[in-house]
Amino acid sequence: MPVEVIQTKRLFQQVFEQLAELIGKGEFPLGKRLPAERDLARQLGVSRATVREAMIALELSGLVEVRVGSGIFVVAERAAGPALTPQQDLGLGPFELIEARRMVEGEIAYFAAQQIQDSDLETLEAALRLMEHEHAEGFQSERGDRAFHLAIAQATRNNALIKMVEVLWDLREASPMWAKLHERVRAAQVRPASLDDHRRIIEALRQGDPALARSTMDVHLRRVADDLLRISEAEFAGEVGAEERQRGRRAVGR
Amino acid sequence: MPVEVIQTKRLFQQVFEQLAELIGKGEFPLGKRLPAERDLARQLGVSRATVREAMIALELSGLVEVRVGSGIFVVAERAAGPALTPQQDLGLGPFELIEARRMVEGEIAYFAAQQIQDSDLETLEAALRLMEHEHAEGFQSERGDRAFHLAIAQATRNNALIKMVEVLWDLREASPMWAKLHERVRAAQVRPASLDDHRRIIEALRQGDPALARSTMDVHLRRVADDLLRISEAEFAGEVGAEERQRGRRAVGR
DNA sequence: CAGATAAATTGGCCTGACCACCTGATAGCT
DNA sequence: AGCTATCAGGTGGTCAGGCCAATTTATCTG
Structure with a gap:
């Protein structure tokens, strides 16, 4: 019997995926500023540290750009998966x-x-x-x-x-x-x-x-x-x- | 006059790059466990949160694998990184x-x-x-x-x-x-x-x-x-x- | 010696705080 | 009025310390 793999995804990954999806859907259009980390944390019901970790993931995926003191901005519209396939x-x-x-x-x-x-x-x-x-x-x-x-x-x-x-x-x-x-x-x-x-x-x-x-x-x-x-x-x-x-x-x- | 670009790199990036380099050099060989987050934080003189952020970057780069309760392990030897030279x-x-x-x-x-x-x-x-x-x-x-x-x-x-x-x-x-x-x-x-x-x-x-x-x-x-x-x-x-x-x-x- | 149990270790997550930086509004000067 | 300097608030960056759950290691028991 093939065992069902329990995916206890870490919180920051869930946050990352959710935000990436929203960006892909155009909920956060290109160039738009995301809600502040503190607000996101409150809305998502997680700590700010977790939101920050998700932000790093988004940044490394090239979806987002962090401007210190100003905010976090969407810099891409594609919905980047875990490992986006560059070619066909x-x-x-x-x-x-x-x-x-x-x-x-x-x-x-x-x-x-x-x-x-x-x-x-x-x-x-x-x-x-x-x-x-x-x-x-x-x-x-x-x-x-x-x-x-x-x-x-x-x-x-x-x-x-x-x-x-x-x-x-x-x-x-x-x-x-x-x-x-x-x-x-x-x-x-x-x-x-x-x-x-x-x-x-x-x-x-x-x-x-x-x-x-x-x-x-x-x-x-x-x-x-x-x-x-x-x-x-x-x-x-x-x-x-x-x-x-x-x-x-x-x-x-x- | 070309203006010198001041790179106020975020701490976690510096930690990330340093660790990625050590892994690439074989300082942390494939399969080896990294020092615990708390130890790394103490040795590097940064907070544990910063180390965690660097770890997420390492993980997303495919250099490292996190096993809850066990440790963080090296899973690749190549020195991959976003801001690194594309290829030497x-x-x-x-x-x-x-x-x-x-x-x-x-x-x-x-x-x-x-x-x-x-x-x-x-x-x-x-x-x-x-x-x-x-x-x-x-x-x-x-x-x-x-x-x-x-x-x-x-x-x-x-x-x-x-x-x-x-x-x-x-x-x-x-x-x-x-x-x-x-x-x-x-x-x-x-x-x-x-x-x-x-x-x-x-x-x-x-x-x-x-x-x-x-x-x-x-x-x-x-x-x-x-x-x-x-x-x-x-x-x-x-x-x-x-x-x-x-x-x-x-x-x-x- | 083997298995069960307790202790130590480790990553996951949270709270609250302080700092440096950016931005926009305000007060002051020409 | 027009311009500049200042300042207050918001934002990300970082830190310290704490609790929890998973895991490993050490210990005890039969």
Whole structure:
């Protein structure tokens, strides 16, 4: 049974979202001054400190500009979400991403194994621990996963390769279809085999065995692709396009 | 007279930047817990409210994750920030780029050969003609070159892979060192062997021979790396760092 | 040794206060 | 009247201290 994730959002986040929505709706037009922090706090029934924290979030989102002694002013009309997607590459399908990752990250693992250092291995261990913690807590987040694969790229000491992996993960985070499928995969397994995969990858890298590192990485990504494919065939028969699923089958070799 | 802009940065921003820098430097490694808010406040000489505001900024920047009752943990190593320099990746060296391209584009060529269509081949021919024209006119531009390699990526019908190649070329265009070296290479040869390389790549793709396509691509990129290395050793002995050149030697296998 | 319980730690939130700054109105001067 | 200097009120910036709930750690008990 997929456990319902209880979102005990912090107060300032709720305030932030509410204000962001109002700004997006035009309730607070561009250039207009927001109510004073003290008034907002009273109206919202929270403390001024909480309002201030929400303001910082709004400011960092580029929705608002703070003028000391004068007030807080709306400087954008768009409704910025938590992570607004700058581009429309959103059509990126899960299997496209996995396919690309297999090509790129497999080679990167091969390369990384040749020159990995102890500090890199420590980073990888930390990332793995983070993943385990995230999984134990039922987090949706995949920061640990991202950090792990990024750490491997960083072990190559090649900034272009690091950038490649960053871009791949950015694309991944911007793909709604990926999020949807992956959420189902997550809910369907108690302890994801991925954790063991990652451990094996670390070991291969520790041994400095390039071929083993590449094949271990490939096995891992193949498993991910396979999980995604299975879920997509079982539950999203109509939604995930036939083309995508065809790509998926090819990706896992069946 | 340019007026000096007085930056009365708010305290929480200063705290944010300082912590972000420490994280970026690895002072607080991935997965590590930050000092408690109360301790940080005491050490920094600010109030806890200010530290909390900085924490929210760090969290929104994706550098840090808050676990209630447990602590605040580092979840990324990059030094991201709003007011920070957009990117200092510009220091990307030519051999880093070539290295990455050999990994990525070789595989892409292999993959593209399996499913390339006539329309793709036409695009490639057009790109090659553009390259020849550019060379004949003595253009500095490399639009033809870029279009050629991008077309191969597009033949894979995989948007993630296309994006990879785009990013690699964007990085290349943003690399001053690359521009410098490549200009010398261009000046040193009458008819670049690259043109023949590209033609061979097209033929390999037309035959739908994945292995041949990959190896042909690899030969091409290796030649580029070799040219760059030769020039860098001959003319830029002092400027191009020893590390970069070492990477270059490894890239061309000598 | 294992499990239950208590204590310490940590982030979340609140209250009330003081300061520096900005703005607009007012008083004073030319 | 027209201009300037002053001042009062509002606003964000910061601080100190406190309570609560979640979590971790230490302690006790069987």
